[in-house]
Amino acid sequence: MDMTDNVCIEVREVYKRYKSAQEDSLSDVSLDVVQSDVFGLLGPNGAGKTTLISILCGIIPVSSGNVRFFGNGTPYSDYERKSRVGFVPQEYAFYQELTPRQNLDYFGAMYNLSKTRLEERREHLLEVLGLEKAGDKKVGTFSGGMKRRVNLAIGIIHEPDILFLDEPTVGVDVQSRNAIIRYLQQLNEGGTTIIYTSHHMSEAEEFCKNIALIDHGKVIAAGDLQALKTAHGVDNLQTLFINLTGEEYRD
Template identity: 55%
Template sequence: MKTIIKIESLSKKYKDADQFSLNDVSMEINEGQIFGLLGPNGAGKTTLISMLCGLIKPTSGVFLIDDLDYQHHAAKIKKIIGVVPQEYALYPTLTARENLHYFGSMYGLKGADLKDKVIETLDLLGLLKFADKRIETFSGGMKRRVNLIAGILHNPKVLFLDEPTVGVDVQSKNAILDYLKILNQNGTTIIYTSHHLAEAEDFCTHIAILDRGKIYAKGTPSSLIETTENARNLEDVFIALTGKELRDGI
């Protein structure tokens, strides 16, 4: 199976920080996986994803996405990745359709192709009848679904998701996860972060658990459970590896 993301000795230390946010991380993610990055607050998940998306530069180390390195091929990489942030990246006074036409045009989509893709995805996620309503009138679950669509209109090879189901109702959560599974079956590799461990156990094909900037374990959910003493589920694995200490911070 082809390696779609290769990370070698990747580290990040922010200016004036006492410690590395990410410290000498190496791993590979294969094409077609739903790969969960799990860890407590401050573990380094957001830093890692931000580097892979080109939002921040590593302090050291390298990574490749689809055999392309960001230093020389940033524009090509941006065309093959999709990013769905935890915060809504939507314009509240525009309608859902207007938002999606805007974001689609940023990916180079236009004309009938863009129009048809917007209608198709809104329909699949149960939002077509609300297409011409302003985002500010939407519920949290509806905004979350539009936020997802905005990141996948260009059919990315690799999709980065940061807490895609946080704060939504059960129906919206199921709609989002079901659609993501369809995307994955159609060839999109998914990198996903979440604090919902039961959801991650069911949704992800592979998982890495990060803490204090390092990878503590990596494998399939079932293999991690099987190799962790007295673990019944992924939450038990998570606690065994990262401890029960509270991770509050400012």
């Protein structure tokens, strides 16, 4: 199969400038994500990663350029595209005063899941993400790792074909991080395409097949991770990252 035949996301010459901003947050960004890939969007703080994910998820519009999903020009408001895409944001996206079951029921209903299917998905996710015993406790009382897992469960309640993850393991303990990554790998092995951002370079190196390095709103390197390391004469992602983005502070 030709590579273009299984591209599920095409980004072409995308620019984004926020109102009153003096510079573009994204400048001439083009990249492809193929089906069943684990694709890392990596870069320093303020590089434009979250802006790009927000555009791809339909949260904010481009200033110019094109984004195509599943080989066509599906608009952001299209129901089919929304039903096939999941988003797990860096910020917690649930109701702290509700339990995991109540949160999953609420968000699952937004995707028009049938009552039977929603119950099946809810109980499955609570079990595989280690939340079953806490399923009826208020999420506001949870540890950071448990909250991250609730965040993840909500983002995949509708079994999306494409899953966007913005720093899915930030601020959690090693056990929770390993559990989350292990489950994401299982999802990917089942065919889910994953687009992922993180500041954990060792985690990204283990998890991602292809990457795009973004700095100052521009793609400065993209492609197969191993090929990029070989091309730049380095043996790990962190060295590649530092060599291409520099060592100055990014606040």
